[in-house]
Amino acid sequence: MLNQVKQSILTPYGMQEKDIAKIMDSLLSAPVDDADIYFQSSHFESWVLEGGIVKEGSHSIEKGAGVRVVSGEKTGFAYSDRIQLSVLLEAAKNVKAIARQGQNAQTKQGNLANRVDYYQPINPLKSLADQEKIDLLRKVDIETRKLDSRIEEVIVSLVGVDEQILVANQDGSLVADIRPLTRMSVSVILEDNGRREQGSMGGGARTDYGYFLDQNKAIEYGKEAVRQAAVNLEAIDAPAGNMTVVLGPGWPGILLHEAIGHGLEGDFNRKQTSAFSGKVGERVASELCTIVDDGTLQDRRGSLSIDDEGVPSENTVLIEKGILKGYMQDKMNARLMGVKSTGNGRRESYAHIPMPRMTNTYMLPGSHEPQEIIKSVKKGLYAKNFGGGQVDITSGKFVFSASEAYLIEDGKITRPVKGATLIGNGPEVLTKVSMVGNDLELDAGVGTCGKEGQSVPVGVGQPTIKIDGLTVGGTSV
Amino acid sequence: MQNQEEISRLKNLVQDLLDESKKQGASSAEAGLNVDNGLSVSARLGEVETIEYHCDQNLGVTVYMGQKKGSASTNDFSGESIKETVKAACSIASFSSKDEYAGLPDKASLATEFPELDRDYPWNIDAEEAIGLAVECEDVARSYHAEINNSEGASINSHQGISVLGNSLGFLQGYSSTRHSISCSVLGERDGEMQRDYWYSVSRNADKLESAKAIGIKAAERTISRLGSRTLSTRQCPVLYSAEVASGLMGSLVSAISGGSLYRKSSFLLDALDTKVFPEFIHIHEQPHLKMALGSANYDSEGVATVARDIVTDGVLKGYVLSSYSARKLGMQTTGNAGGVHNLIVDAGENDFSAMLKLMDTGLLVTELMGQGINRVTGDYSRGASGFWVENGQIQYPVDEITIAGNLKDMYKNIVSVGNDVDCRGNIRTGSILVEQMSIAGE
Numbered sequence: 001m002l003n004q005v006k007q008s009i010l011t012p013y014g015m016q017e018k019d020i021a022k023i024m025d026s027l028l029s030a031p032v033d034d035a036d037i038y039f040q041s042s043h044f045e046s047w048v049l050e051g052g053i054v055k056e057g058s059h060s061i062e063k064g065a066g067v068r069v070v071s072g073e074k075t076g077f078a079y080s081d082r083i084q085l086s087v088l089l090e091a092a093k094n095v096k097a098i099a100r101q102g103q104n105a106q107t108k109q110g111n112l113a114n115r116v117d118y119y120q121p122i123n124p125l126k127s128l129a130d131q132e133k134i135d136l137l138r139k140v141d142i143e144t145r146k147l148d149s150r151i152e153e154v155i156v157s158l159v160g161v162d163e164q165i166l167v168a169n170q171d172g173s174l175v176a177d178i179r180p181l182t183r184m185s186v187s188v189i190l191e192d193n194g195r196r197e198q199g200s201m202g203g204g205a206r207t208d209y210g211y212f213l214d215q216n217k218a219i220e221y222g223k224e225a226v227r228q229a230a231v232n233l234e235a236i237d238a239p240a241g242n243m244t245v246v247l248g249p250g251w252p253g254i255l256l257h258e259a260i261g262h263g264l265e266g267d268f269n270r271k272q273t274s275a276f277s278g279k280v281g282e283r284v285a286s287e288l289c290t291i292v293d294d295g296t297l298q299d300r301r302g303s304l305s306i307d308d309e310g311v312p313s314e315n316t317v318l319i320e321k322g323i324l325k326g327y328m329q330d331k332m333n334a335r336l337m338g339v340k341s342t343g344n345g346r347r348e349s350y351a352h353i354p355m356p357r358m359t360n361t362y363m364l365p366g367s368h369e370p371q372e373i374i375k376s377v378k379k380g381l382y383a384k385n386f387g388g389g390q391v392d393i394t395s396g397k398f399v400f401s402a403s404e405a406y407l408i409e410d411g412k413i414t415r416p417v418k419g420a421t422l423i424g425n426g427p428e429v430l431t432k433v434s435m436v437g438n439d440l441e442l443d444a445g446v447g448t449c450g451k452e453g454q455s456v457p458v459g460v461g462q463p464t465i466k467i468d469g470l471t472v473g474g475t476s477v
Numbered sequence: 478m479q480n481q482e483e484i485s486r487l488k489n490l491v492q493d494l495l496d497e498s499k500k501q502g503a504s505s506a507e508a509g510l511n512v513d514n515g516l517s518v519s520a521r522l523g524e525v526e527t528i529e530y531h532c533d534q535n536l537g538v539t540v541y542m543g544q545k546k547g548s549a550s551t552n553d554f555s556g557e558s559i560k561e562t563v564k565a566a567c568s569i570a571s572f573s574s575k576d577e578y579a580g581l582p583d584k585a586s587l588a589t590e591f592p593e594l595d596r597d598y599p600w601n602i603d604a605e606e607a608i609g610l611a612v613e614c615e616d617v618a619r620s621y622h623a624e625i626n627n628s629e630g631a632s633i634n635s636h637q638g639i640s641v642l643g644n645s646l647g648f649l650q651g652y653s654s655t656r657h658s659i660s661c662s663v664l665g666e667r668d669g670e671m672q673r674d675y676w677y678s679v680s681r682n683a684d685k686l687e688s689a690k691a692i693g694i695k696a697a698e699r700t701i702s703r704l705g706s707r708t709l710s711t712r713q714c715p716v717l718y719s720a721e722v723a724s725g726l727m728g729s730l731v732s733a734i735s736g737g738s739l740y741r742k743s744s745f746l747l748d749a750l751d752t753k754v755f756p757e758f759i760h761i762h763e764q765p766h767l768k769m770a771l772g773s774a775n776y777d778s779e780g781v782a783t784v785a786r787d788i789v790t791d792g793v794l795k796g797y798v799l800s801s802y803s804a805r806k807l808g809m810q811t812t813g814n815a816g817g818v819h820n821l822i823v824d825a826g827e828n829d830f831s832a833m834l835k836l837m838d839t840g841l842l843v844t845e846l847m848g849q850g851i852n853r854v855t856g857d858y859s860r861g862a863s864g865f866w867v868e869n870g871q872i873q874y875p876v877d878e879i880t881i882a883g884n885l886k887d888m889y890k891n892i893v894s895v896g897n898d899v900d901c902r903g904n905i906r907t908g909s910i911l912v913e914q915m916s917i918a919g920e
Contacts, residue, residue, distance in 0.1 A: 050741070053574035058548040059565040060537075061558075073521070078530035081552040091530065097604070098528050130572045152742050189742055189854060196742060198854045238859070240882065240918035241711035271521070273629055273664055275671065351533065390847045390861070394664055394673040395706070397878050399848035399861035421850035421859040421880050423918075473850070473859040473880025475916040477713050 001121050005164045005176035009039045009063065013083040020168045022085065026092040027069050028170060030099035034070040034331060036309060039083065039166040040350040045125055049137040049156040052145075064350040067091045070332050071099035079351045115312045118296055118303045119206035121178035123162040127208030133158055136209070136218060140186060144222030148230060150190040154222070159183045160209065167310035175310040181205075181301065181457060183446055184212050186221040190229040199229030203444035205299045228385065228404050231416045238405065238420035238474025244380035245422065245470040246373055246408065250441035251386055253460035256291055256361050257449065258389040258398040259426040260284070264318050264326075265451075266333035266344070266356040268393050275396030275427050279324050285430030287322040288366050295343055295359030301445040302360035302459035309345035309354055316342045318361075319430070330356045348454040358449060362461030366436025370464040373435045375411040381472050382406045382413050383422070396426035421473040429467060437464030480597070484639055484651040487512065490554060491643040491651075494538045497563045498645070503540035503570070505581050505645045507779060510536035510554075513638035518604055520611035521630035523619075528604050531636065540566045544575040581779070582801035584646045586811055588776035588783070595768040596654035598682035600635045607633040610659070610689050617693030618663045622701050629662035629673060631693065635683070648780040656771070657683045661696040667704040672875075674699035674845075679902050681769050699844075702865075706875040709866065709919040715840030715893070716881055716915045717833055717867070720900035722846050723823075723910040727761070729851055729858075729885055730754075731818050731905070734794065736803020738853060745856030745886055746794070754794045755889050758826070761789035765819035772904035778816030786812070788821070823907035825897040833896040833909050835870035841917060842867050843881060856885035879919040888912050 010016065020037060027035040040063065047057040065088055066079035076095030080087045128136070137156045144154050161181040168174050185202030201224035205211050212218040247255060260276070268274035276284065285291070295304045295313030304313045309331050317325045329337070330345030333356055346357035374382065382405065389400030401421045406413045442461035449458040491508045498506035515531035537550035540563065547569030549562045602610075615631035634657065641651035660677035676695035678687035687695075718726055730746075738744035746754065755761075765783035767773050774783055779801060788796045799807070800815035828836060847861030863877035896908035 047569075053576055054572070055574055055576040055579065056546050056548065057569035057573055058550070059569060060550040061562070061565075062552045064552065074525055075527045077527065078532070080532055081534055094530055095528065098525065130568065134572055155741070191742070196747075196854050198743060198852075238882075240880075240916050242918075242920050271627070271629070273627060273671075273673065351531070353527065353529065388849045390849075392673070392847065392863075394671050395703075395863075395877060397847070397861065397863070399850070399880070401848050401850035401859065418855075418857050419850065419852055419859065420882065421848050421861055423847070423861045423878055423880050425878060471708075471878065471880060471918050471920070473861070473882050473916075473918045475857075475859070475882045475884075477711055477916050477918075 001178060002174065002176045005166050005178065008164055009041045009083065009166055015083055015085060017174065019085045020174065023067065023088050023092050024168060024170065026089055027067065027096055030069065030096035032069045032071045032096065032099040033335065035068065035170045037065060037067050037168040038308065038350050039065045040163065042161060042163040043125055044161050046157060046159045047133050047137060049141050052141060054134050054137055066350040067095055068353065069096050069099055073336060074098050075353060077353050115306060117305045118313065119180060119299050119305065122180050122208055124160040124180045124182045124208040125162050127210055133209065136212065140218045140222050143219050144186060144188060144226060147223060147226045148190060150192050151188055151226065152191045152196065153189040155187045157185050165308065167308065169310055173310065175306055177306050180207060182207060182209055182211060184218055184221060185446065186225045188225045188229050190233055192233050195233060197229045197232035199225040199227065199232065201225040201228065202446045204301055205445050206301060206303060207299045231404055235416040235418045237476040238417040239381065239472055240474040240477045242469050242471050244377050245467045245472065246377060246380060246382045247465050248382065248384040249437065249439045249464050250461060251443040252383060253362055253443065253462035254386050254389050254400050256363055256462060257358060257460050258391045258400055259424060259429050260291065260318065261358050261361045262391050263393055263396065263426050264328055266327045266329040266337065269327050270333045270337050274393050276324065280326060282324055283322050284324045284427055285319050285322040286433045288436040289319055289322050289430050289433055290364040291319040291361065292317050292364065293328055293344065293358050293361045297360050300360050300442065300459050301447065301457045302358065304359060307343045307345045308347045309341065311341045311343040311345060313343040313359060328356045328358065330354050346456050348456060352454050355451065357451060357456050358458050360442065360459035360461065362442060363463065365438050365440040365463045368435045368437050370437045370439050373437055373464050373466050374408060374413060376435065376466065377408045378410060380408045382408050391426065397423065398426050399423045417474065423471045423473060429470065432468045433465050434468045435466040439463045480653050484641065484653065487639055487641045488649055488651050490536065491641045492649060493559055494536065494563060495643055495645050497559055498538060498540045501563050501567050502542065503567060504543055505541045506538060507581060507644040508538040509642040511638060511640050513636055515634065515636035516604060516607060517632060517634045518607040518611055519630045519632035520608055520615050521628055523612060523616065525608045526630055538563055538566050540570050541580055542567070542570040544577055544579050545570045545573050546576065546579045547573060578802055578805040581644050581646055582781045582811060586781045587646065587648050588780060591650065591775045592766065594766060594773045594775065596652065596681050596773060598655045599637050600655065600657050600683040602635055614659060614661045614689035614693045617690045618661050618697040621694060621697035624665045624667055624701055624704060625663050625697050626666050627664035629664070631661040634658045642780055644780055650776065655681050657686060659686055659689055659692050661692050663696050663700050665700040665704050670704060670706065672700055672703040672706065674703055681771065703875045706877040708878045709876050709917055711918050713914050713916050715837045716912045717837045717840060717842045718910045719842060719844045720896065720898050720907060720909045722843055723907045724900060724903050724905040725846060726910055727821060727823055727905045727907055731798055731821060732853060734797045736797060736799040736807060739797060740803055740806040743854050745854060749794050750797065752794060753792050755789055755792040756892055757792045759789055759792050759892060759895070760824040762787045762822055763818055763820060764822055767820050770820050772818065772820040774819045777813045781811050781813045781815060783813040783819050818904065821905045823895055825899055825908045826895045828894055828896050830896055830898040830909060833894060833911055834867055836894055837867055837911055838870055839868045842872065858883050858885050858888065879917055881915045881917055883915040888915065
């Protein structure tokens, strides 16, 4: 893989490994704690069908390199879209000026020998001919439109990325990764007696487009989108106030991502700006909760064979039976906190500084049947699908917005209610988890997480869980 | 001037893209490029934390083969790359479907006048000076009050960019612009409760930025004011959106009256043209040619001339936000809004902020919103909020962990007043907005 990536990123620009060593030598001539050079090439394509026709597609190619030095808590960073020795040497000269009092300490490198590949080094863009991609979109459109006479609009999109990266580290190591990523989404609008509602569903993985043909996945996305829109056409006003909330399996795991995930990223804890700072070893969830961040799942959207600092991905236990076990780390924050990187150092691209970020974050299954959990609730909300969420790391307050939810009355799921935002306090919410289902599901593979302006693909998951008290932001007071 | 030379060079590149498109068989084409250079520094706990040198460039081309369309982009400006990019766009066009509405804008709609908009004010600040300014800003914030005990730092950003747009109808224009900002975010702690807040200033001209000191003080004040937060019981009450969050309320309007939302029928304001959407005292207009403003432009992202116009007059919706494509889909004319609005202004009322509080009397002042809980199709609105509980026109205590909910159609109709405390930092300028009643969910 290394040779293939070198061939595709360095060779076209006449760069060789010895040139990388020259840049690294320049970076290391200053008293720094760590330094890296990150090369990236990414090909992106998207095809969109709307109004029954594939009316546009786009294609983009981006290449570039970023050079970084870290000295204590200081980072100097520059990048260029020109992968040329002279340009990168100039960048190195600029960034190392920040190193005025580094310790020349060795940063602990993750064990490269542990590397396992969790996806195939393939180019998804080439896995179908362009005509086949279009045929797939058309087929989904036609099949979806057959499902309901109330359909007003169907939008189908197909996105693929062929990304290759090369990381040169201060210890002289040079590691590469080839990261395929695909995504397909279907969104529909239904209209009934003047009322309109939308529904959408999609999925994706670090694999090729064949994924969507397997078991008719693409057609199923359309069915699911129509089902959701149809449910929402019947929805009444959502309740407002604090109540028992049951979250369905899979994508509602966005709860974990917002409520605790971000708060357990190493940078916020090193700076002690997180509501979870200094809480390792303390109870932050009920003993039913064990939560991991796992970048090692085969072909998953959030998975990484190595992170963007070249460190192999791990399955990191964040919370074990309710006790906070540790944080997600990149190299810099791990060094400053005296621990080792957990392989969570990620960056949006060569033009961005790495930070500790999540991969696939999920809760392990418990022992209850999902039906038992619903049955135990006298009055509450069952939330099955969600849109996005957000968290204030410092106060711990987080939100996530339900896009499909129902009332629970006397142990039964009854009427659908309109989407509503749920709000809670991260360090508290999981202490109120009183039942955990045996039905762990991971999301379908469409998640994107934003932090400090950088977007990266992630995954979430959970079994059905019951929370004894969460604020539901409906209108029905 | 050096800039002019660079703009000419980049114009030539765009012309190359257009020529290459024609050569490869495109019946028409549009091409554009952006380059941006910048410096960002941040300081935390009195010392520099990051220095970033930004250097971005991107070029893109959209080709039409008759009514078929394809787009491609790259950050590689070499001649070889230009050929490949055009080829990729042409290949996509050859596979996409005929769309009778596709195509370049009508030639008559293209901008022909290019008055100076004062968008270009390079800031000759080096990393060392920028660090000094960031440290000063954060120092002020950290020493403001004993309860400020931690920091996310202060940062300085300075960017200068060039943007060029051309099409095969003969349009070829470029301009340079700058954007600078100072921001600061600090944490406070009281009785084990931690809160953080921030403040920032942004301008095309660094001389017009609020001072580092003023920003530090504002950030610290905002953080301190949040300490001692409580939740509220579930209720219905008036809600005052402070100016900095009120612009989001108007952002939802822009989205709802945008051509893309309308022709896809994914708007809660479908067929609302010439109907009353707001109370009579609301007037909203677009002013694309304000000097030095962040949203100013002589032409939109397809070269169509921007025009100053009324969008809402006496509460009645008078215009949509359209590109040539969405206009054709709707059987209308483009409004010069491909890529969005340019300085949307909500006319200010007579009340200053404290008069707005008095007008509300008892209710919720919202200063921060969380999450994306807005359904664009139905207008249903439910978002996390924090702010202050107000009684008798006076702020009583900070509140958080609550949601505010309603439907945007009702919320717009039930606006009671717009303040004159206008926030000019964004593309949408409005003062604080008082909504008669919303649902608050809390404990």
